[in-house]
Amino acid sequence: MDIRRNQKIAQQVERWDLYARLTPTIFLVGSLFLIIFKIIDFETAFYVGLVGFAFTAVVWWWWAIFTIKYLVTVLNRTSKNLQDTAIEISQISTEIEKIKDDT
């Protein structure tokens, strides 16, 4: 389940990366084109940009919070599991040493 979720997060990061690389340029070129041909005025482009910027900021913010929360949970669980494993290995080593000493 974790692996599937991790892959999902990796895909989401890829999508954010693509969005960040394409959206500003597409918006800028598209707006300039529409303004030059007088389809919209600068004020409309400004407010569309502002709404887009705010929407992106809010969506990204919540996505980042949930993702960080998930990653921290995974990190804690992994640390705990590693710690348990280290303790178990240490116990096994001690027992092996004891068996060696007995024989």
Added chain:
Amino acid sequence: MTPNTYAIIKAATNVISGFSMIAIIVLGVAYMSFSNAFVFQDVKIEIVNNPVEQTRDIEFIMIGYKKHECNSTRVYGVAYAEDGTHSHDLNLFTKQYTRNTRPGEEVPNQWHMKVPDDMVEGGVYRVSMTGDFVCNYLIFQTEKSQTYDNILLEVEPR
């Protein structure tokens, strides 16, 4: 597509995206600054020939400076009686104002307006002068309006 080409395209889109973002932010801030700015700053308007005698027109003088290139499209005034009972429109210019004063420096401007025919009794008024403008800055253009209130006008009976 080879990995090398992919890396180059990715880097190029990152750079283009960065510059686009800078351009959007700079244009957005410049537009906000432009659209929120008043047409005239440090502005003062006065009537210089109070009380206005029977045969004279109302003589206005204005000083102030414009931050941006703005051209006036309509200028009008309303004289409100000090007792609040009535008002008169002032829209008949007998001497025109300078239409498009230079931005960035204080340029005195003056104009004369005819005393309305129905202002026969004279009296003390408070005048509001309103100007409608079309302003330009860089690639932006917008319409603005600015009003200057409370200009003292004293008119002698006609």
